[in-house]
Amino acid sequence: MKITKIEIFGYGHWIDKTVHLQPQLNVISGRNGSGKSTLMSFVLSVLFGFPNLRRKHQRDYDINPENHFGGRLYLTETKYGDVMIERTRKNGKQLLYMKRDNDKDRVQVNDFSDLLNGLSKADYLNYFGFSEADLMDFVWESEEDFAKSLVSLGVSGRQVLSKITPNLQSEAEKIYKPNGKNPVLNQQLDRLAHNNQQINDAKQDEDQYYEYEHQQAEDIDALDALRHEHEMASSEEIQLELAHGQENSLNEYISLDQELQGFDFAENNSEVIQKWRQVSDRIQRLNDERQELQPKTVTNQVDKQSQANEMSQGTEAGVNWISAHPENLDVMYAQSKAYRNHLNQNADVSEELVKKRYEKDQLLKRLGADNDEELPNELPDDEREKWQKEYRKIQNRQALLENESGPYSEDKQALNDLNDEEKQLRKEYNELRASGAPGMSWVVYLGIVFGILGIIILIVALAASGNGLIPVAIAGIALGIIFALIGMSLTQKNKKEYRNDLKAYELDFIDIKDERQQLENAISVAPRPENNDVEAEYQTFEKQLDELAQQYGATESINSKVWLEDNYVTQIDQLNKEISQMELLLDNDSFTDSAKDQWEDYKATLSDNHLSEAAIYHQFENDYLAWREARANKTYQDFAAQESKEKIDRIDEQIKQLEERQRQILEDYDVQNADELEAKADKQQQMLEKQKRFTILANHLDLSLLSYIEADESVDEQLMEKRDEIKALNEEIAMRTDRLSQSRSEMKRLANAGQLEELSAQDEALASEALNAAVEWAARKVAIQVFEEATMGETGDANSLVMGQAVRYIHDLTDGRFDKLQYTDSGMTIHTSDDKWLPVEQLSRGEKALMFIALRFAFLNAQLGQIQLPIFIDEAFAHLDDGHLENVYRFLADRGVDNQIILLTTDQPNMDGLAHVAKQEI
Secondary structure (H helix, E strand, O other), X not given: OEXXXXXXXXXXXXXXXXXXXXXXXXXXXXXXXXXXXXXXXXXXXXXXXXXXXXXXXXXXXXXXXXXXXXXXXXXXXXXXXXXXXXXXXXXXXXXEEEEEOOOOOOEEOOOOHHHHOOOOHHHHHHHHEEXXXXXXXXXXXXHHHHHXXXXXXXXXXXXXXXXXXXXXXXXXXXXXXXXXXXXHHHXXXXXXXXXXXXXXXXXXXXXXXXXXXXXXXXXXXXXXXXXXXXHHHHHHHHHHHHHHXXXXXXXXXXXXXXXXXXXXOOOOHHHHHHHHHHHHHHHHHHHHHHHHHHHHOOOOOOOHHHHHHHHHHXXXXXXXXXXXXXXXXXXXXXXXXXXXXXXXXXXXXXXXXXXXXXXXXXXXXXXXXXXXXXXXXXXXXXXXXXXXXXXXXXXXXXXXXXXXXXXXXXXXXXXXXXXXXXXXXXXXXXXXXXXXXXXXXXXXXXXXXXXXXXXHHHHHHHHOOOHHHHHHHHHHHHHHHHHHHHHHHHHHHHHHHHHHHHHHHHHHHHXXXXXXXXXXXXXXXXXXXXOHHHHHHHHHHHHHHHHXXXXXXXXXXXXXXXXXXXXXXXXXXXXXXXXXXXXXXXXXXXXXXXXXXXXXXXXXXXXXXXXXXXXXXXXXXXXXXXXXXXXXXXXXXXXXXXXXXXXXXXXXXXXXXXXXXXXXXXXXOOOOOHHHHHHHHHHHHHHHHHHHHHHHHHHHOOHHHHHHHOOOOOHHHXXXXXXXXXXXXXXXXXXXXXXXXXXXXXXHHHHOOHHHHHHHHHHHHHHHHHXXXXXXXXXXXXXXXXXXXXXXXXXXXXXXXXXXXXXXXXXXXXXXXXXXXXEEOOEEEEEXXXXXXXXXXXXXXXXXXXXXXXXHHHHHHHHOOOOOOOEEEEOOOOOOOHXXXXXXXXXXXXXXXXXXXXXXXXXXXXXXXXXXXXXXEO
């Protein structure tokens, strides 16, 4: 059988997709996520059925509600010739159709097993499909069983089973079928059940039997209730154990909840503190300016001559220079006054200066420094790149070691999901049992009403000799009987569905138990990476980086890794320059350079040449006023004093307004002073950190356990009481079980006594006949199992044939490097071209992979040579080198002549010059 065309209506992200295939090797390539595996899943779904979505983690491909789910396959070289098969799903039911070349219309069928030689999906994939996972499992097989695994993989077959076991199965079904009526054992079991019913009827005559039966019913009901109560107590015990493990964190959650509920978070906290500091800085600057202006205030109480003498003594050099340079004095004085006004008007620059200083402080904190003196020099870019590469190498090795624990983490997560699934199913199961079995259908009661009415009408008709009412009465009685029978049938159906639902849940619990055991076994052997060497290397790197930083002038407090991450030192230097420029902007008059030479000459005459621009302006202003005072009259002196006083008044008014803003901030924030404001801000920051911790706890804790934490008793006391309760329930269940066993034994003893002897003898004869038939049925079932087990170690002709094919294939795949295979009870060896016999466990990983491919195809040709089905290979050669890949692709091209091969890969294999190959990309 070969596939010529794949037609997808809707499956996963494929919609209205058509793929044409050739009868030889088909290479379908595409990047990860392009839909290759979805395409393979679609083909298998059409052949064997859509995935069962009841199992957890099963992928649902029906994701396009507007498109018809399913599609078609066009096949050739089948037992029916060229056919089209179609599988779709409608209202949860799968619909299967087949159309042969000579059929006019498609016909609905139950399955496509005739086309697949009776193979199940699992058998099909075992023989006609393999992936990278199969290849890697084979390659990494434990060495102790490696040789035997090679032969068991290739030599074990279905050829014997396909001829013998169907006949045995057919003979077994003639004896017994689970839901059959005609087989011999089914009929004997029916007669045996009927005879048992007669025996039970006879037992009703025994008073003691009634007492035991009543007691048995009570014990059964009590056991059901006790088991339910035991299950609930066990579930609560698990919850208490979880609460015990999270007790400290839950108590912390409760404490934080109470503390946060009693705290009123203020809004814009950081903005309030920033505004307060800006206003305070502005007040300080105004006070400084007022202090500078204060000595200039002239009052009637000040001795003007004394003041002039004092000024002349402090600025003699400046006054002398002004006297000697009368030109441009007005311009220079105007510049000094303009500078003073400039300071008052430059509040925006001051705020930006505060921000720059704050940014610089944050960078210093990141580096672990308190001031510029502790900083190292900047690391050159080439050396920084070298050290950063070394740091990333260590981090990558740490990440690699963490990733190696991936299977372990995945198994742990799968186990947690399985436990959650079991918990949900247990809840549904308990709810179903709590609802109880359905009662009598309402149709029964309707039939009883009709029957009673019919009897009443019949009685009235007979008493009144009213013959006309008799047919009505008979019709009512008949309807009553019909409705009663229908209602009883419905009642039995509902009860049967209830029992089936219970059984389905119990089967799910058995499946979950098996899956949990497999996951626990996988977790127990999963590798856990050891990173001691990488940790030591990381510590050495840290020490060397600290030494490097100290060589560049860093103190011990500097965080060397932060210094390495970015050029923070350069950023701080840049901020220092910007801060200096802003300070110069605040301290410098930038209006004109018309008197620049005069300013330089004036500065040179002063005794202190290191004065700032602001100090020079201020000194000149004082010298200029002193010079003017020496030559001005009293009226001018009074005017200058009044001007200074007006400036001080304006400053006082500004200070008053700013102090009012401070008072308003304190009032809005409900504090008395700046210390309380800072304290409240710190408190709010602490509460914000606690709120973050509270949010983390709320997201990671099981808050349903709080009821156990808040109970009057401690969790340990509750857990001890619950375990005592479970112990008492176990004892009660054991007592009830023993009593139930005793009552059944007594009932059996009574049933076999007295007038029941004849029925019992008849029952024994029927049971003996049924036993003989059951033995015949079991013998055939056991024979099937024996044949299945026997094929696992099959040797002889099949073994020789497989090994002969494998030798030719391995010789071809390895370019003659290996030319013989030898298998004995002690293991398998392989002969090399240089005349050596090597154990297979000494082969390389790639050579083992080639042996897997050789044995797989040798088995197909030797034992399933008459079954020509497409072979699927899903991304199986990702770990082979180019040389091995070239041989594998050439080998597959040759094998494609006998079997159609569909290879799904992310590679773009070079198959130029190879015959029987069709390539396409999706």
